[in-house]
Amino acid sequence: MKKYKVLVALSIMLATLANAQWLETTVAVGSNPFALCWNSTNNKVYCANWGSDNVTVIDGATNSVDTTIAVGIEPHDLCWNSTNNKIYCANCGSNNIMIIDGATNSVDTTIAVGNEPWVLCWNSTNNKIYCANNDGDNVTVIDGATDSVITTVAVGSNPRALCWNSISNKVYCLNEQSDNVTIIDGVSNSIDTTVAVGSYPWTLCWNSTSNKVYCSNYISSNVTVIDCATDSVIATVAVGGFPMGLCWNSTNNKVYCANYLSNDVTVINGATDSVDTTVVVGSDPFALLWNLNNNKVYCASWGSDDVTIIDGVTDSVITTVAVENDPCDFCWNSVQNRTYVANFNSSSVSVIRDTLLGVEEQLTFNIQRPTVKIYPNPFHDEVHISFGIGYGTESVELSIYNAAGRLVESFRITPDALRTTLFWDGTDHANRQLPSGVYFVILHTRDCIITEKLLLIR
The missing domain is CATH 2.60.40.1930 (Macroglobulin (MG2) domain)
Structure with a gap:
C-alpha cells in the first residue's frame, strides 16, 4: 500500500511539473524591442530594438547580455541563416539590411534594399534571403552566399509578411493594401501567380503536413486557406475579431489564430480547415508561438501584458504568465526549452521557463x-x-x-x-x-x- 501511494504521489508530481511554466527572468534590452530570433549554432538570442537602433545579443545559457550591436534606423525584423551563421536585420528607417556574423557578433556588411524593409524570410534550399519592402511594393532577393542583391520582384501594395514553402520551393508574399498574396518561384525569382484573399491580410503561416498556406485577414475577420499544390483558395474560415498572429502545430496538425479584438484564439483543424474550438486568452492577443518540445502554444496579449499557455493536445489553458508592457514577439530556445518574449514598451525581454528540460536534467528514475x-x-x-x-x-x-x-x-x-x-x-x-x-x-x-x-x- 505504501509503495502504491508513493507511485501515485510521484505521478501527480510529475504531471504537475510537466505543465509548470514560470517567468525565469527579465532581461533589459534597448528601446522598443520588436523582433527576436534564436541562433542554435551559438545558442544566442538576438533582439532588434526599434527605438534605439540596435540589436541586443543574449546568451541562451545564462540569459545575460553578451553585447549590443549598432544597426540601422528602426530595425524591424530579423532572420538567421544557419548555412552561413549570419543574422539579417531589416532596418525600415534606413532602407537597408545589416548582416551580423553569428560567430563574432559584428556587422559584416550593409545591403541597400527597397523603401521601408519590413519583414524577412530565408530559403534554405537556394540559400536566399527575401526582404519585403512595405513602402516600395517589392521584394528584394539576396544571395546568402555572397550577400549581394540578385533581383527585385514587384509585388502588390504594402507587402508585410513572407513565408517559404520548402516542398514547392516558393515564397508567399502578403500584400496588405491590395488584399492578395504574390507567389514567387524560389529558383527563378519570377512570379508564379497572385491569389486574392480577404480584406487587409496581416500574416501567413505554412502547414507542411497538408501543404497549405494560411492567411489571416483582420478587417474581414477570417483566414484564407491556400492549397500550395494548385496555389488556389480552397477555404475561408470565419474566426474572431481582427485576426492577427498565426502559428501551426505540426504534432496535431492544427493552426492557431490570435484574434485581437475578441480576446481569443481560434483553433483550426489542419486537415479539414474547420474550427475545432475557441480559447479565451488575455486582452488584445497579438503574437503566437508553438513549442514543438512540449507541444504548447504561447499567446502574447498586448493589452493585458501576459502570455497565455495552451495545451496543444486538449487546447485548454494551462496557465497565464505575467510579463511586461506590450508583448509583441517570440522566439524559442530549444536547448534550454526557454521562450523569449519581446516587451515593446518596457525595453525588456521576458524569459519563460518550462520544467520539461529541468525535470529531465535533474530527476532520474528507474522507469523504462x-x-x-x-x-x-x-x-x-x-x-x-x-x-x-x-x-x-x-x-x-x-x-x-x-x-x-x-x-x-x-x-x-x-x-x-x-x-x-x-x-x-x-x-x-x-x-x-x-x-x-x-x-x-x-x-x-x-x-x-x-x-x-x-x-x-x-
Whole structure:
C-alpha cells in the first residue's frame, strides 16, 4: 500500500511539473524591442530594438547580455541563416539590411534594399534571403552566399509578411493594401501567380503536413486557406475579431489564430480547415508561438501584458504568465526549452521557463522509457538513428525539424524489436538535399516525447 501511494504521489508530481511554466527572468534590452530570433549554432538570442537602433545579443545559457550591436534606423525584423551563421536585420528607417556574423557578433556588411524593409524570410534550399519592402511594393532577393542583391520582384501594395514553402520551393508574399498574396518561384525569382484573399491580410503561416498556406485577414475577420499544390483558395474560415498572429502545430496538425479584438484564439483543424474550438486568452492577443518540445502554444496579449499557455493536445489553458508592457514577439530556445518574449514598451525581454528540460536534467528514475542514440553526430552523408522503445509500444513516430521549427522529414514505424535503427541521408520529404545546420530529432510514443540535437555538415 505504501509503495502504491508513493507511485501515485510521484505521478501527480510529475504531471504537475510537466505543465509548470514560470517567468525565469527579465532581461533589459534597448528601446522598443520588436523582433527576436534564436541562433542554435551559438545558442544566442538576438533582439532588434526599434527605438534605439540596435540589436541586443543574449546568451541562451545564462540569459545575460553578451553585447549590443549598432544597426540601422528602426530595425524591424530579423532572420538567421544557419548555412552561413549570419543574422539579417531589416532596418525600415534606413532602407537597408545589416548582416551580423553569428560567430563574432559584428556587422559584416550593409545591403541597400527597397523603401521601408519590413519583414524577412530565408530559403534554405537556394540559400536566399527575401526582404519585403512595405513602402516600395517589392521584394528584394539576396544571395546568402555572397550577400549581394540578385533581383527585385514587384509585388502588390504594402507587402508585410513572407513565408517559404520548402516542398514547392516558393515564397508567399502578403500584400496588405491590395488584399492578395504574390507567389514567387524560389529558383527563378519570377512570379508564379497572385491569389486574392480577404480584406487587409496581416500574416501567413505554412502547414507542411497538408501543404497549405494560411492567411489571416483582420478587417474581414477570417483566414484564407491556400492549397500550395494548385496555389488556389480552397477555404475561408470565419474566426474572431481582427485576426492577427498565426502559428501551426505540426504534432496535431492544427493552426492557431490570435484574434485581437475578441480576446481569443481560434483553433483550426489542419486537415479539414474547420474550427475545432475557441480559447479565451488575455486582452488584445497579438503574437503566437508553438513549442514543438512540449507541444504548447504561447499567446502574447498586448493589452493585458501576459502570455497565455495552451495545451496543444486538449487546447485548454494551462496557465497565464505575467510579463511586461506590450508583448509583441517570440522566439524559442530549444536547448534550454526557454521562450523569449519581446516587451515593446518596457525595453525588456521576458524569459519563460518550462520544467520539461529541468525535470529531465535533474530527476532520474528507474522507469523504462524510450532512448535515442544518433551517430555519427555531426554527420555528412548519412546518420544512424537508433532508438529503444521498451515493451508494449505499438508504434512510434520519428520527426526531424530544422532550427526554425519546420518539419522536414518524418517516419511512422511499427517496431518489431526492442531497438530499431533507421538511416537518414539529410534530405526532406521531397527527397531534396537539406543545407548544413542544426536539426532536431523528435521521437513520439504514446507516453512521451524525446528530443535530440543533430548537426548536418555539407
